[in-house]
């Protein structure tokens with residue numbers, strides 16, 4: 001079934017890990033894909049992978065989401081190629097491993113918030129006028145850390161992810177009348193470059209498994225589909241039972 005046949009999806013941080021898996025999953029169901037990421041070589045690798053595996057339309061843009069001007073250029077490029085965006089996945093993120101609170105410097109806070117929070121703000125506010133025209137979906141990749149505090153991560157990361165959940169609810173109220181669903185996904189531990197250096201205690205996870213990026217992609221595909229048409233303002237936990245809401 002090609003659920004995303006006539007759908008254009010923009011995935012930030014789409015060149016590896018969770019973002020790549022989401023882009024591949026939606027492309028496998030016929031979706032057209034725009035990828036944002038800083039490293040052009042990695043962007044091109046995923047662009048080629050999608051093109052050769054699924055043959056759907058795809059374009060990558062070298063965008064640093066923490067820079068408003070870079071985001072503006074990327075969004076303009078994407079809209080001039082595809083004419084619209086139906087689904088926005090705010091996934092780009094960076095993470096600091098556990099650090100004592102008093103050791104997190106002002107520049108550390110700025111760095112994390114500028115990617116994880118302002119990145120989402122810059123992309124989303126440029127695309128809202130587009131999404132309002134026909135409706136659509138916004139999916140924010142939050143984190144278990146934003147719900148329970150950092151298990152392996154520091155407070156600047158936790159704050160950025162908790163903020164995404166609050167904004168998700170706020171935007172869901174504001175944009176609901178325009179048929180825009182706004183939801184978040186809160187992954188627990190996922191096997192990506194981000195978690196390579198974390199030590200994960202499997203016995204603390206009821207299902208005794210670390211997620212694969214494809215597990216998060218499956219949740220994103222559901223929220224991006226018509227099956228989720230009446231779901232908005234929610235956070236879908238994908239964490240093996242580590243936190244039960």
Ligand code: NDP
Nearest residue numbers: 013015016017018038039064065092093143189190192194
């Ligand atoms: P990775 O480190 O594997 O990938 C991060 C992605 O974000 C890359 O594509 C990277 O591309 C991109 N990115 C980073 N900074 C920027 C920037 N300034 N501008 C544009 N793109 C950027 O991480 P994951 O795939 O694991 O994480 C994806 C999201 O999921 C993040 O928001 C993370 O916080 C969240 N998450 C992850 C969990 C996990 O266990 N892995 C758990 C909970 C949440 P490039 O470097 O080329 O810019």
